[in-house]
Amino acid sequence: MEPIYKSTRSKNIQASPKQAVLKGIAQDGGLFVFDDLDQIQIDLNKICSQSYLENAQYILSGLLPDYTQEELKECVENAYGNSFASDAVTPLVKVGDQYVLELFHGPTSAFKDVALTLLPQLMSQALKDTDEKALILTATSGDTGKAALSGFQDVKNTGICVFYPNGKVSNIQYRQMACQQGSNVHVYAVEGNFDDAQSMVKKLFLDKELNEFAAKNKVRLSSANSINIGRLVPQIVYYFEAYKQLVKDGVIQIGDEVSFSVPTGNFGDVLAGYYASLMGLPVKKFYVASNSNSVLSDFFETGTYDRNRPFVQTISPSMDILISSNLERLLYYMSGKDADQVAAWMKDLAQKGVYSVGDEMKKKLQETFGWGYFDDAATKEIIAEVYDKTGYVLDPHSAIGYGLGKEADGVVVTLATASPYKFSRDVLSALKEEEKDEWKALHRIEELSKTRAPKALADLETAEILHTDILQPEEMKEAVMTVTGEMK
Numbered sequence: 001m002e003p004i005y006k007s008t009r010s011k012n013i014q015a016s017p018k019q020a021v022l023k024g025i026a027q028d029g030g031l032f033v034f035d036d037l038d039q040i041q042i043d044l045n046k047i048c049s050q051s052y053l054e055n056a057q058y059i060l061s062g063l064l065p066d067y068t069q070e071e072l073k074e075c076v077e078n079a080y081g082n083s084f085a086s087d088a089v090t091p092l093v094k095v096g097d098q099y100v101l102e103l104f105h106g107p108t109s110a111f112k113d114v115a116l117t118l119l120p121q122l123m124s125q126a127l128k129d130t131d132e133k134a135l136i137l138t139a140t141s142g143d144t145g146k147a148a149l150s151g152f153q154d155v156k157n158t159g160i161c162v163f164y165p166n167g168k169v170s171n172i173q174y175r176q177m178a179c180q181q182g183s184n185v186h187v188y189a190v191e192g193n194f195d196d197a198q199s200m201v202k203k204l205f206l207d208k209e210l211n212e213f214a215a216k217n218k219v220r221l222s223s224a225n226s227i228n229i230g231r232l233v234p235q236i237v238y239y240f241e242a243y244k245q246l247v248k249d250g251v252i253q254i255g256d257e258v259s260f261s262v263p264t265g266n267f268g269d270v271l272a273g274y275y276a277s278l279m280g281l282p283v284k285k286f287y288v289a290s291n292s293n294s295v296l297s298d299f300f301e302t303g304t305y306d307r308n309r310p311f312v313q314t315i316s317p318s319m320d321i322l323i324s325s326n327l328e329r330l331l332y333y334m335s336g337k338d339a340d341q342v343a344a345w346m347k348d349l350a351q352k353g354v355y356s357v358g359d360e361m362k363k364k365l366q367e368t369f370g371w372g373y374f375d376d377a378a379t380k381e382i383i384a385e386v387y388d389k390t391g392y393v394l395d396p397h398s399a400i401g402y403g404l405g406k407e408a409d410g411v412v413v414t415l416a417t418a419s420p421y422k423f424s425r426d427v428l429s430a431l432k433e434e435e436k437d438e439w440k441a442l443h444r445i446e447e448l449s450k451t452r453a454p455k456a457l458a459d460l461e462t463a464e465i466l467h468t469d470i471l472q473p474e475e476m477k478e479a480v481m482t483v484t485g486e487m488k
């Protein structure tokens, strides 16, 4: 198999799709990109006549050609066959003037499940060609850790260690992780805040003794973060699925353009949509919706990316991000695949926290993307307004997408990235009710929305706690060494 992925920062660094999935990031710090995306043209007629699983296999086979059809079929079935609460996997519902694509019917009730159920399968298949196993190390502020645990649970040739800040995650998030089942999962509370755990994980990836010990045991230390191509690719599928649903419902005909509004943090989700458009999906515009950490929305407005600003904690915490890593891939394509230019911008970002792309590029970006941001008060207003008008309850992240979606004309699909039940106290407060207890808030939302809370969330209230280890940051290495030693 010819290597077809290249680094965004250097044409000379290449990898096969399987290698790219196992490596995650290129050795020069760049992200793996597929140059000839526009040569994979997806047949919309075919999309409209196939199931989600068939479409996933079809789209993946274009982007990951060194996986056999049988391998991809197995990956897709393991990922989506019975872990999503909706047969459609990502159902589309009409809410007011917009269509809402519900991406939250997976095991942890948030959109990261769509990718984090498939990535472990892709890794496990790629590992079959090697004599290695993979150990995933993840620090989490709450949500990603659980989605990763659930995705890697009992996946062959893999193990996972998740570290969260002790006492600094919500009660639901704590129980989601502490009650996680699986023979290959390890969960630790770490004293300190998220950054302490995060910087220790980064140190561990570079730790000489640990890496030598892992190599001796044929264990590859790996991260499952959102720059891995194996997380991006699964997200392309649901853009085509939304389109299929609109055609089926008679809202559009094949060939018509639609717009997508996407609540954004690391720019992975909206980038997947951009990939879909390069692969033939008729898109009018993408709307990049931010919270008060408006670094992206300011970028599209001014052409300058400037992370030198205060970090704001919001009620949409999964979008509280100042460095949107996946934007680098967009810059690569938009600059005409100019790796040297991308490398220069990323160097500026690392050294000065700021870079500017110039007027010509800014103009190009503004033709394809709309932008905007909403602070917490505005977000709550959107939740209240949509509920009053339609009876539908949005979570704070999805509400931000919905708010910006109002600016689009024509058919617009807003990506709903989390279930309102995951953020029930803030959602209730937006609906002018205060409730401190998360479980009571969850049950109250059931009454207000006339829907049922996802079973996995509701069951947590009484689930058995399986993980109780509390570590100091400096004890994390020993914990990982122990797990590595047991993976042989």
Ligand SMILES: *Cc1c(COP(=O)(O)O)cnc(C)c1O
Binding pocket: 110, 111, 112, 143, 226, 263, 264, 265, 266, 267, 268, 269, 270, 318, 319, 397, 417, 418
């Ligand atoms: C991660 C996340 C986002 C942001 O997605 P990106 O791909 O990082 O832009 C939005 N909403 C929720 C609920 C998330 O978990």
